[in-house]
Amino acid sequence: MRDSNRRWHLAARPEGEPELDCFEMREGERPTPNDGELLVSVHYLSVDPYMRGRMRDTASYAEPWAxxxxLSGGVVGEVVESEHDGYAVGDLVTGRGSWADYTVLDGDDVTEVDPSVADLPAYLGVLGMPGRTAYFGLFDVAEPRAGETVVVSGAAGAVGSTVGQLAKLQGCRVVGFAGTDEKVDWLVDDLGFDAAINYATTDDYRAALDDAAPDGVDVYFDNVGGPITDAVFTRLEVDARVAVCGQIAHYNDEAVPTGPRKLPQLIAPRATVQGLLVSDYTPRFDRAAERLAGWVADGDLRHRETVVEGLEHAPEAFLGLFSGDNIGKQVVRVAEAAQSGENTEN
Known part of the structure; x- marks a missing residue:
């Protein structure tokens, strides 16, 4: 165990896309857990697009950082001190903690992880918040039916890649948007998407959709916004459902962007658009986790993690989300866990 603890802090509010000088690493004493708490050695931490909103000085669904x-988010690691009756030293747990070597977690708010089901990074992706977001966003909000066409933007990310596979398990035709040929190939060849569109090399998204989704779009799972969403809205079928999960194309905008007006495009198809926050489904997290773990164990739900090495590189890992560096879930390896293994592509 280290005697000290490195931890990242918000140094300045970004204007537009964040830069490295918005982050500051400080080193201090290793924290001590109080009654009911755990001291956890962080093995992996999660960086997620929603964190950009927490850097703003405005109210949102996630409380802004001062x-x-x-900085904080999902972590998975090993208990090194326990003041909670339910956990012992050596247990592997996941919860919400600091971007740090060590973090103190409330023992009532963590979940024990099973490395025999999947490697530890998966508990920040397909078996963590992104997997639950995909599960509830697809099944509760989008409600896909067999034979329908499901289009997913940001399809090669942690949420989108899970959404597409779950839709395939429902018997749907699945089309994904991603930003490189490598991602497109992964979606089709490894995950079983019926078609994928490289938005970076495609000039006409509407024409590409006509080829990939000739019967129109019944379900659109939107992780991105921007021109992709503008194009998809023109191809919605009657009774289409749109689940709005994220808008990463706009997270760094300083002014509200103006684009094609979408509401008239909802009239003829009588489409429904609904935003989603995974926290609304907290009472059902255990059931979702059980089903997701079952699909992973059976090989029906594949996952991939892009691992950035070293706590010192956490800001770069976060910034990489906005340039599309990751395939699957972007995580940072802080410390090695013997139980976690090395396989981060399943």
Whole structure:
């Protein structure tokens, strides 16, 4: 165990896309857990697009960080001190903690992880918040039916790749948008998508949709917004459902973007558009986790993690989300866990 603890803090609020000088690493004493708490050695931490909103000084569904606050998110690691009756030293757990070597977690708010089901990074992706987001967003909001066409933007990310596979399990035709040929090939060849569109090399998204989704779009799972969403809205079928999960194309905008007006395009298809926050489904997390783990164990749900090495590189890992560096879930390896293995592509 280290005697000290490195931890990242918000150094300044970004204007537009964040830069490295928005982050500051500070080193201090290793924290001590109080009654009911756990001291966890962080093995992997999660970086996620929603964190960009927490850097703004505006109210949102996620409480903003103040300048100087420690940065936080999903972590998975090993209990090194326990003041909670339900956990012992050596247990592997996941919860919400600091971007740090060590973090203190409330023992009532963590979940024990099973490395025999999947490697530890998967508990920040397909078996964590992104997997639950995909599960509830697809099944509760989008409600796909066998034979329908499901289009997913940001399809090679942690949420989108899970959404597409779950839709295939429902008997749907699945089309994904992604930003490189490597991602497109992964979606089709490895995950079983019926078609994928490289938005970076495609000039006409509407024409590409006509080829990939000739019967129109019944379900659109939107992780991105922007021109892709503008194009998909023109191809919605009657009774289409749109699940709005994220808008990463706009997270760094300083002004509200103006684009094609979408509401008239909902009239003829009588389409439904609904936003989703995974926290609304907290009472059902256990059931979702059980089903997701079952599909992973059976080989029906594949996952991939892009691992950035070293706590010192956490800001670069976060910034990489906005340039599309990751395939699957973007995580940072802070410390090695013997139980976690090395396989991050399943």
């Amino acid at each position: 300048v100087g606050d420690p």
